[in-house]
Amino acid sequence: MKRTTAIVCLSSLLITAGCSDSKSGGGKSGNDEQKASGAVIQQFADAWVKAWAPDGKPDAAGALTDNPTVFAKRLDDTDTALVASTVTVTPQGDPKCSDASNCTQELAVEAQLRGIGTMKWTSTATAVKTGDAWKIKASGDTIYPGLGDTNYLKRVRALPARASILDRNGVALTANRPVVIVGVASGATATPATYAAFTKYLDVDGAKLAARAKAAPAGQFVDAITIRAEEWEALRPTMGKLPGVLTMGGTQSLPPTASFAKSLLGTMKTATADTLKNAGPTASAQDQVGTTGLQYAFQQQLAGTPGGTVTLRDGKTKLTIKTVFSQKGTAGKPVKTTLDTAMQKSAEAALATSKLPASLVAVQASTGQILAAANGPTPASYNRAFQGRYAPGSTFKIVTSAALIGSGETAATVLPCTNTINVFGKTFKNYDGLAAYGAGTMQKAFNESCNTAFISQHARLPKDGMTKAAAMFGIGRDLNLSINAYGGQVPLPKDDVAEAASMIGQGTVTASPLAISLVAATVDHGTAMKPVLVPGKDAAGAAASPLPAATVAALRTFMRTTVTSGTAKVLAGNGAVAAKTGTAELVSGGKVITNAWMAGYRGDVAFAVIVEGGESGSHTAGPILKTFLSSFK
Structure with missing residues (x-):
């Protein structure tokens, strides 16, 4: 019985364990x-x-x-x-x-x-x-x-239409326009003549394109460049029948012409590692994304977010069994700027008359809003108007005059205009077109742009006098614009020679055309304003305390009389224009060359022009401004 009982119990334990x-x-x-x-x-x-x-x-x-x-x-x-x-x-x-x-x-x-x-x-x-x-x-x-x-998943991605960049009145500056992606077939299909045509007609490095084509997998389309559909139509008779040339159609967010506001609006290209990172997590390596300018800065806002579906499909019939994932895309949102379309066109047309690299910026003096910014005579992606770092030359005498007036001098203070002046062993001279006239008022020195007259007063200013005066005009601060821009700098001078050079906009003083246009705007408005290109994104308002009333009154007189009877007479007859010319020297390739400047205002519009390698403000920059001012009231 014990044995039987024991066996039964053991069996029960085994059954219990098995069930468990x-x-x-x-x-x-x-x-x-x-x-x-x-x-x-x-x-x-x-x-x-x-x-x-x-x-x-x-x-x-x-x-x-x-x-x-x-x-x-x-x-x-x-x-x-x-x-x-x-x-x-x-x-x-x-x-x-x-x-x-x-x-x-x-x-x-x-x-x-x-x-x-x-x-x-x-x-x-x-x-x-x-x-x-x-x-x-x-x-x-x-x-x-x-x-x-046997079944499989299939995904489809849908991009929303890219939103436009708008001008100050809501007019679209960019729109989705037809483009053609021009490339070649992979392998050795294309001939040397094909690659030579890419170099000649499309400014594409034919040798690099050939190397990419040979390295690409068989049957692949190797893209070279994206151009407007009308450009391809013009090239089709020449390039369309060349061996290996392939094209794909598409759309891209573009301005009305290839040159219009290019350095501001920016460009778009197939994403690279850097631009893909900027485009955000919903961008794809095959996407056309902003690479420069506003297209880059506002890529994610303009692009919106893509939609997509994933379906489960029958492996034999290829038919959809069901949709297993669906996401709606969101449309991009337009970016409204402060640009004035007509004024931008006028600026570009004026620069097209130059044979030398030049930039023009126009701002609304009372708000700091940027109305136009152009680089010429041919369009470029690099925005010299915002990012160029130049010695401002005699346009900086606006700041110097403010510093001297702040020290107690007046428009009637007598300043000696000599051929040269020596400051601790350094000899300064006037620009070649000015003959010394001896004693004269500060206003005359400003009108005639006499370097030696202003430098003669360097001892009146404290060491930080020019730096502080520049700050009153917004020079030396970070502009914090939506796209890169340089606000200029006026470092503390290391000695009297550096201080003397800063008084005529030379030495360590640098500024962009945008910064100098804001200097002119400060005289016009009476207070330096922060520049604004994209309202709501760029900080607006005063950049410094208002200039003293006496300083404003004197500078307005100085700049107006420079047009009526001074170095800016080329602008006479274009309304109540006030201006200051400038010629800045620099050494390039061991040679001394000059950049020509002119800055000023009319009504509520302030402006600045620089011409690289220009002879002088009056002879080189002045005619460009005259053309610009004649195009609008």
């Missing part, structure tokens, strides 16, 4: 299976994450399955189909074991679909025990439910 393993997962043996299967599922989840990482490989994840080669390819193909940049795979809860050799566990998957957004789903990993080892069952459903052995 197959149903509840409890007991020591059940815990072992949960732990073992859970460990391999976690390893698989980690390997999946690495497989879908940039430059990841699926081999390690495949090796954890019962069919490594097939599953690795399946996992890699799904990654390629979704264009996933990263993924997180998180096992949920504990594995559930149906018997000692089969356990399942849900996986929460969150994939970042490059250029679209986040797609989430839950799949199920099945761990099977073969001998002493646990393996993941190589099923497509482990990746996505419903994939099975």
Whole structure:
């Protein structure tokens, strides 16, 4: 009886243990299976994450399955189909074991679909025990439910229309216009004549294009340049039939002409590593994105966000079984600027008359809003008008006059205009067109732009006199514009020679055309204003305390009489214009050359022009300004 009882009891224990393993997962043996299967599922989840990482490989994840080669390819193909940049795979809860050799566990998957957004789903990993080892069952459903052995995922991305950059009146400065992407077929299809044509007609480095084509996979389109559709139509008879030339149509956000406000609005090209980073997480390497100017600065606002769908499709019929992910795109938002379209065109037309590199900036004096900024005579992406760092020459006598008036001098103070003046061994002279006239008022020295007259007063100013005076005009501060701009600098002079040079806008004094236009605007308005290109983005308001009333009155008289009877007479007859000329010397290539300046205002519009290598403000910059002023009231 004991033996029988003992056997019955033992059998009962075995049945209980068996029930625990197959149903509840409890007991020591059940815990072992949960732990073992859970460990391999976690390893698989980690390997999946690495497989879908940039430059990841699926081999390690495949090796954890019962069919490594097939599953690795399946996992890699799904990654390629979704264009996933990263993924997180998180096992949920504990594995559930149906018997000692089969356990399942849900996986929460969150994939970042490059250029679209986040797609989430839950799949199920099945761990099977073969001998002493646990393996993941190589099923497509482990990746996505419903994939099975033959079905697949298909993604479609939809870009919203890019928003426009607007002028101050809401008129579109950019719009989505037809373009043609011109390139060549990969391999050796294109001939030397083809690449020579790219260099000659499209300014594309033919040798580099040839190297790219030879290195590209067979059957690939190797893009070279994107041009306006009308440009391609003009080139089609010449280039269209050359061996290897291929084209693709599309649209791109462009101004009305290739030259219009190019350095401000900026350019767009196929994304690079740098511009893709600026474009944000929903951009794609194939997208046309802003590369310079406002197109770059406001890329994400203008582009909006793309939409997309992912469908599960039948592997045999290719038909859609169901849509498994859908995201609506959001339209881009326009960027409104302070630019005046008509004035911008006038500025560009005026610069087109120059044979030398030149820039022109016009601002609304009372607000600091930028009305026009142009670089010529040919369009360029580099914005000299905002970023150029030049010695301002005699236009800086506006600041010097303010400093001297602040020291107690007046418009009637007598200043000696000599041919030269020596400051501690350094000889300064006047520009070549000015003959010494002896004693004269500060107003006359300003009108005639006599260097020696102003330098003769350097001892009246404290060491920081010019630096502080410049700050009254907003010079020396960070402009904090939406796009890069230089506000100028007037460092503390290291000695009397440096101080003397700063009084005539030379030495260590530098400024951009924008900064000098704001100097003129300060005289016109009476207070230096912060420049604004994009309202709401760029800080507006006063950049300094108002100039003393006596200083404003004197400077306005100085600048007006410079037009009526001084070096800016070229502007006479264009209304109540006030101006100051400037000629700045610099050494380039061992030679002394000059840049020509003119700055001033009329009504509520202040302006500045620089001509690189120009003879003088009156002879070189003046005619450009005259053309500009004649185009508007």
